[in-house]
Amino acid sequence: MGTRKGMEVSIGIAEAVMMADVDVIPAYPITPQTHIVEHLSELVADGHLDAEFVPVESEHSAMSCCCGSVAAGARTFTATSSQGLALMHEILFIASGMRLPMVMAVANRSLSAPISIWNDHGDVMAARDTGWMQIFVENGQEAYDHMMWAFRVSEDHDVLLPIMVNFDGFILSHVVEPIEVWSPEEVKQFLPPYKPPYRLDVDKPWTFGAVGIPDIYLETRMAHNEALIDSQKVMEKAWDEMAEVVGRKYSVLENYKTDDADIVFLTMGGISETCMTAVDQMRDEGKKVGVIRLRMWRPFPFAEVAKELGGRKVVLAVDRALSTGGCGGPVASEIKAALYPLDKRPQVVEFIAGLGGRDVTIGDFKEMYDKGAAVAAGGAVPPYEMVGVRA
Amino acid sequence: MSSDLTNVFAAKMLPKRELFSPGHRACQGCAPALAMRYMLKALGPDTIICNSTGCIEIISSSYPESAWGVPWIHVAFENSAAVASGVEAGLKAMMRKGRIPQRKITVLAQAGDGGSMDIGLQAISGALERGHDMIYMCYDNEAYMNTGIQRSSGTPWGAATTTSPAGTQSSGQNTWKKSLAEIAVAHHIPYVATACVSYPFDFMEKLKKAAAVNGPALIHVFAPCPTGWRCASDIAIRLGRLAVQTAAFPLYEVVDGKFRITQNVPHLKPLKLYLGPQGRYNHLTDDQIEYLQGELRRRYGLLVAKAEASQE
Numbered sequence: 001m002g003t004r005k006g007m008e009v010s011i012g013i014a015e016a017v018m019m020a021d022v023d024v025i026p027a028y029p030i031t032p033q034t035h036i037v038e039h040l041s042e043l044v045a046d047g048h049l050d051a052e053f054v055p056v057e058s059e060h061s062a063m064s065c066c067c068g069s070v071a072a073g074a075r076t077f078t079a080t081s082s083q084g085l086a087l088m089h090e091i092l093f094i095a096s097g098m099r100l101p102m103v104m105a106v107a108n109r110s111l112s113a114p115i116s117i118w119n120d121h122g123d124v125m126a127a128r129d130t131g132w133m134q135i136f137v138e139n140g141q142e143a144y145d146h147m148m149w150a151f152r153v154s155e156d157h158d159v160l161l162p163i164m165v166n167f168d169g170f171i172l173s174h175v176v177e178p179i180e181v182w183s184p185e186e187v188k189q190f191l192p193p194y195k196p197p198y199r200l201d202v203d204k205p206w207t208f209g210a211v212g213i214p215d216i217y218l219e220t221r222m223a224h225n226e227a228l229i230d231s232q233k234v235m236e237k238a239w240d241e242m243a244e245v246v247g248r249k250y251s252v253l254e255n256y257k258t259d260d261a262d263i264v265f266l267t268m269g270g271i272s273e274t275c276m277t278a279v280d281q282m283r284d285e286g287k288k289v290g291v292i293r294l295r296m297w298r299p300f301p302f303a304e305v306a307k308e309l310g311g312r313k314v315v316l317a318v319d320r321a322l323s324t325g326g327c328g329g330p331v332a333s334e335i336k337a338a339l340y341p342l343d344k345r346p347q348v349v350e351f352i353a354g355l356g357g358r359d360v361t362i363g364d365f366k367e368m369y370d371k372g373a374a375v376a377a378g379g380a381v382p383p384y385e386m387v388g389v390r391a
Numbered sequence: 392m393s394s395d396l397t398n399v400f401a402a403k404m405l406p407k408r409e410l411f412s413p414g415h416r417a418c419q420g421c422a423p424a425l426a427m428r429y430m431l432k433a434l435g436p437d438t439i440i441c442n443s444t445g446c447i448e449i450i451s452s453s454y455p456e457s458a459w460g461v462p463w464i465h466v467a468f469e470n471s472a473a474v475a476s477g478v479e480a481g482l483k484a485m486m487r488k489g490r491i492p493q494r495k496i497t498v499l500a501q502a503g504d505g506g507s508m509d510i511g512l513q514a515i516s517g518a519l520e521r522g523h524d525m526i527y528m529c530y531d532n533e534a535y536m537n538t539g540i541q542r543s544s545g546t547p548w549g550a551a552t553t554t555s556p557a558g559t560q561s562s563g564q565n566t567w568k569k570s571l572a573e574i575a576v577a578h579h580i581p582y583v584a585t586a587c588v589s590y591p592f593d594f595m596e597k598l599k600k601a602a603a604v605n606g607p608a609l610i611h612v613f614a615p616c617p618t619g620w621r622c623a624s625d626i627a628i629r630l631g632r633l634a635v636q637t638a639a640f641p642l643y644e645v646v647d648g649k650f651r652i653t654q655n656v657p658h659l660k661p662l663k664l665y666l667g668p669q670g671r672y673n674h675l676t677d678d679q680i681e682y683l684q685g686e687l688r689r690r691y692g693l694l695v696a697k698a699e700a701s702q703e
Contacts, residue, residue: 023484026477050488052480057517061473064514067466068441068477074485076477094466193490200462200478202437202496207457209465216454
């Protein structure tokens with residue numbers, strides 16, 4: 001059992017990265033991620049962490065520098081948000097395509113224009129198909145635990161893919177929470193040192209990033225896709241073992257009061273905590289409602305989603321991003337894809353909530369429930385709704 | 392700079408081993424490919440190459456073949472300097488933490504003129520400013536040759552390319568070639584040099600100096616491209632020599648801010664000798680050649696003055 005400390009979640013993430021004994025931290029400041037790399041630079045400056053802190057000149061170079069350091073064989077961490085993630089975009093595909101394991105904390109923030117420093121999931125949704133593993137955490141403890149977990153999964157030789165750990169900017173990044181920190185023994189037990197199967201080694205020269213002619217490109221992409229899908233098994237094993245070490249159990253999706261629920265919310269990220277409070281209050285009013293929180297976004301858990309949602313009457317899918325001019329919410333779109341093959345499908349009522357940091361309240365969830373209840377009672381399924389938008 | 396690095400090289404003293412192997416896909420008479428061969432003869436096997444997208448990347452690494460006998464990584468077009476920053480930082484951290492043995496390994500990032508002077512300039516500037524112990528090498532064939540001879544900021548005034556064509560309203564490229572070495576000098580790094588494949592021992596000596604300094608070094612190596620310059624494939628070396636002898640591309644080094652001309656040309660040859668064999672300059676009039684020659688000589692004079700001032 002580790003010690004419980006009150007700390008800002010960003011500081012907690014930096015402390016966890018220190019515990020993971022990273023070698024290289026390419027870093028570029030962007031709100032609201034900045035406190036993570038600031039604290040890491042302090043930890044290096046004070047000698048608590050023996051690592052190279054590389055203050056690069058852009059996020060594009062941050063991700064490029066990460067590729068170089070991982071290829072050299074070093075454990076590597078970076079963090080970003082919003083425009084920074086967008087600037088990395090080109091290199092995100094290359095990091096995953098070259099099978100370079102690394103961990104990136106993404107303090108989710110909306111994309112410009114108009115420029116906004118506040119939270120939504122627009123940034124990571126634009127990076128959805130970059131071939132990275134992508135998970136969401138909801139609170140400080142989850143964020144802290146998942147740093148160690150992310151290195152372990154990413155560096156597993158059956159995976160060798162980079163991973164984004166997403167957490168809500170400001171709403172989570174700047175909040176002080178009690179976090180139970182790991183002891184060095186617990187870290188040692190759970191996270192072995194990184195042993196790269198291939199690295200830039202002058203005694204054994206490899207060529208990294210070769211040209212993929214049409215004869216080989218397709219097979220490479222296929223192998224990448226299979227590795228990403230199969231990473232779920234490694235994730236689950238790492239969650240199981242983490243539970244043995246620190247006593248906290250996580251999974252690809254987590255249910256809250258769903259056993260007898262006809263109507264369930266499907267949420268992702270910090271908004272889930274507000275939703276659970278709303279569910280508690282509605283349960284007190286006798287409503288059979290629960291929430292399913294999606295933790296693993298890439299690979300997408302189609303089987304688990306189909307299993308958990310298949311028997312329900314109505315799913316209330318709450319997105320924090322908008323596929324402009326398209327399907328509406330990207331999460332809802334995946335949910336529907338997961339449900340479509342089922343003989344008995346629930347109705348999916350879609351909401352886009354909290355874009356650009358707009359608050360999503362308990363009252364908002366209650367209104368969403370009422371709209372779902374109307375559908376459950378036989379009403380027509382409305383088109384997706386932008387929650388709280390002013391007329 | 393220690394004195395053993397300024398030895399005179401001779402062909403028979405060079406290592407026989409080819410770390411950039413033949414059989415790659417470069418065009419006939421490609422001087423950048425020759426630059427690779429010389430570069431690895433100078434730096435040896437304890438070298439890691441971070442390559443930008445471009446001619447050299449494309450001709451040397453078509454899976455499942457590779458021309459590289461040293462560890463080599465290609466990530467993207469504009470970022471080889473940033474990738475090399477990461478390689479250098481990773482090796483440094485792992486050696487310090489005892490994960491890999493302590494050993495002198497040279498990390499070299501490279502790109503063509505477009506990958507260096509245009510799209511990669513920011514990453515180069517960042518890497519130089521941060522002081523990584525690495526070499527950045529620009530192999531300059533004066534246009535985007537890999538994509539089909541489009542102009543870059545390394546294309547010289549007057550040269551026709553597929554995006555700076557000569558026409559009734561145009562005399563080809565109408566801007567001046569960017570001085571990459573001078574930009575590097577402005578970062579106050581320990582070693583900067585220009586070089587040319589036609590002066591292989593000068594080039595290799597500069598690479599050895601660049602590898603020996605503690606901190607960043609930049610080498611801008613001139614490498615004629617017969618395909619892009621519209622010239623015969625057997626005259627790349629002659630053209631490189633003429634570029635130096637006409638002041639189109641002077642050779643110098645800057646050690647801790649002090650300029651030294653490494654290939655003195657007391658009597659510059661007429662520029663026409665250099666331009667004449669190249670189809671890319673066919674359209675230039677005598678007046679235009681005169682104008683270009685005047686400007687190149689004026690700049691060479693400034694360089695000579697800087698070298699003289701550095702001796703004071």
